[in-house]
Structure formats: structure tokens, C-alpha cells
Amino acid sequence: MIPFNKPYLTGKETDYIRDAVETGKISGNGEFTKKCHEFFEEKFNFRKCLLTTSCTDALEMAALLLDIQPGDEVIIPSYTFVSSANAFVLRGASIRFADSNELNPNISVDSVRSLITNKTKAILVVHYAGVACDMDAIMSLAREHNIYVVEDAAQAIDSKYKDKALGSIGHLAAFSFHETKNIISGEGGMLVINDEKFEQRAEILWEKGTNRASFFRGEVDKYGWVDVGSSFLPSEITAAFLFAQLESLDDIQKKRISIWHRYREELDFLNDRGEYLPFIPPYAENNAHMFYLVCKSGDERDELIKQIRKRGAHPVFHYLSLHKSPFYSDKYHGGELPNCDRYAENLVRLPFYYELGEDQQVVVDAIKEFYG
Numbered sequence: 001m002i003p004f005n006k007p008y009l010t011g012k013e014t015d016y017i018r019d020a021v022e023t024g025k026i027s028g029n030g031e032f033t034k035k036c037h038e039f040f041e042e043k044f045n046f047r048k049c050l051l052t053t054s055c056t057d058a059l060e061m062a063a064l065l066l067d068i069q070p071g072d073e074v075i076i077p078s079y080t081f082v083s084s085a086n087a088f089v090l091r092g093a094s095i096r097f098a099d100s101n102e103l104n105p106n107i108s109v110d111s112v113r114s115l116i117t118n119k120t121k122a123i124l125v126v127h128y129a130g131v132a133c134d135m136d137a138i139m140s141l142a143r144e145h146n147i148y149v150v151e152d153a154a155q156a157i158d159s160k161y162k163d164k165a166l167g168s169i170g171h172l173a174a175f176s177f178h179e180t181k182n183i184i185s186g187e188g189g190m191l192v193i194n195d196e197k198f199e200q201r202a203e204i205l206w207e208k209g210t211n212r213a214s215f216f217r218g219e220v221d222k223y224g225w226v227d228v229g230s231s232f233l234p235s236e237i238t239a240a241f242l243f244a245q246l247e248s249l250d251d252i253q254k255k256r257i258s259i260w261h262r263y264r265e266e267l268d269f270l271n272d273r274g275e276y277l278p279f280i281p282p283y284a285e286n287n288a289h290m291f292y293l294v295c296k297s298g299d300e301r302d303e304l305i306k307q308i309r310k311r312g313a314h315p316v317f318h319y320l321s322l323h324k325s326p327f328y329s330d331k332y333h334g335g336e337l338p339n340c341d342r343y344a345e346n347l348v349r350l351p352f353y354y355e356l357g358e359d360q361q362v363v364v365d366a367i368k369e370f371y372g
């Protein structure tokens, strides 16, 4: 069986977890958490990082920090994971779903522009497959209308827009270390705060609404309840696992990029048939988070999946349009989102993981066979 995903372990995870356990301090915000924060802040030029228990939690923190209130409008691509929307729905926001680009599933800047009103408080962009959205255009729209930008960078570790790391551009950004991402800790995530004005409050929300973090730095002589908050921080056991992965980031990325290019080269023949291969704009870097194909119809996609499954490999489709979901469809009053619907129906993701090895050829051969 060739699964869609298989979590890769570097071998150091259990060593570091043992170290964490032996220090006797296994709750959050300890030594391994600090090491992870420093790693990210130095390598990617993120202003301030806070590990969270998931990307979902980081997005919920973002919605709290932006002080989203009932009636505020937030623009979100319909082609994304539910958490991108739920974080704002939980605060009572009304969601304005935007369409994807014609050439890739990222949010269409024209669609965003058409949805801005005087109630728009934030735009959430998703760097799908780790490929950057058009951030200059998004940030300038946001500046013009006084709107915040949150990057859902769940899939976008070690990727860039021009010379800037993804996650360093929006006012806030959220990463995921779920076992399906490039760098993992089982469940896990991180909030990045790039706008100084959110720094202090982010730490308070993170520590259950207390100023415990500044107490530990010796800035205040006692800590107490100063704001709303929740328990967003992961334990040192999760941070220790994550740090082992981060030390192998370059190796993991090198491997994933070689797998990506092998798919791209082997499947180059699809290029002549239109529509199939991933499009990476000139301003974007490819972090090899996934390899997908966009078929010409839903039926073709389903047949292709069946064909590859017959060979023992497990490709999968991806998001269903959120504006047509059971939860949201009767609340949706916007127009058609044809590109989003097309990716929901026609996109297929191929098996992709560090240890894929020669099994990759099985997938490639099944696709070649299907297209004859």
C-alpha cells in the first residue's frame, strides 16, 4: 500500500522528548519552546513567534487579536480548510467568500477587490500548496482600505514571496505542524506576529489571559488576569518533537523538492493537454508541500483516482467549496465562485512523503497508463 502521506521522523524526536521529561519541566513555554521560537525568528525574519497547539488555534488567536466583532466582514477564499473560516465565525464575523485564481487555487485579487466594503476588517489569504498568493497586490489593497491581512501559512513553511518568507508579510500569520505538513509535531502550530502593536497582547491571550510571560521575564512582580485568553500553548513534549524536525528542515526540504521535480518531469506530457500541472507564479517559490493535478472534469478525476488505487497507491482530492458546505450554504448570499468549484471537483493530490522512494514510479506509471 502506498499511502497519501506518511509522517517522517528524523530519529531525534524521542531523544529531545526524553531531555524535556528529564528536566522535569514539561508544561509550555520552556526551553524547547524558546529554541523553536528563536529558530523561526532568525531563519525567516518573523518578528515574534508563539507556538500553539494547532494552526486552528493560531487562527483563533489572530481573530481575537484583530478584535473581530459581530457584523465585521472577513474575506476568505472558499477553497480552503474549515479552520480558516471557523476562527472568524466563532467571533461572529460575516464571511465573504472569494474565488480562486484561474491558474492556481490561491485567492484571486480581483475577487477580493470586489468584496471589500466599509465593514471589511480583515483578509485571510491561504498559500495553497505552499505557493505564495500575490502579496504585493493584497497588501496594497489592505493599506488602501485600512484592512488587516492574516496569512494562513499552514502549508507554507520555508517558502517565499519574492525575497520574503511566507508568514513574514501579513500583520499576522499561522503555521501548522500537523502530521500532514512538511515539518510536524503530531498536532501543532504557530502564530507569527509581524505587527508590533499585537505583540504584547498575543502573549497574554496565549497564557490564558494572564501576564505570566512578562512575569517570567521579570518585567512585573506578580501575574494575574489582565485580558481574555485561552490555553493556546503546547507542552514542552510537543516543542521538543518539533525542534528535532526543525534541525532537519534543510534535509527534509531537499528531499521533498526532489520528489516534486520528479513528478513534474515524469508528468510533463500532461502539459500539452492544458490545465493539468501546478502553476507557480514567477514571484513564488515552491516548498514542495504537495503535488496536485487539475483534471478536465470531476468524472475524469474520479476515474484517475480509481486507476491509481488499482495499483495500490492512494491519491486524494481536497477541499470542498466552503460557500456550498452544509454549514454555510444557507448563509451564503454571494455570487458563483467558478474557479473554486472547479478545484473542488477536478483537483487530485498525489502520494507525497519523505520516504516515498521508488513507489513514486508506481504512481507515475498508473497516470501514464490512464492517459495512454
Ligand SMILES: *Cc1c(COP(=O)(O)O)cnc(C)c1O
Pocket: 053, 054, 055, 056, 057, 080, 081, 083, 084, 126, 152, 154, 155, 175, 176, 177, 178, 187, 188, 189
Ligand atoms: C492544515 C491546515 C490548517 C489546519 O491546521 P491544524 O494545525 O490541523 O489546525 C489550516 N489551514 C490550512 C490551509 C491547512 O492546510
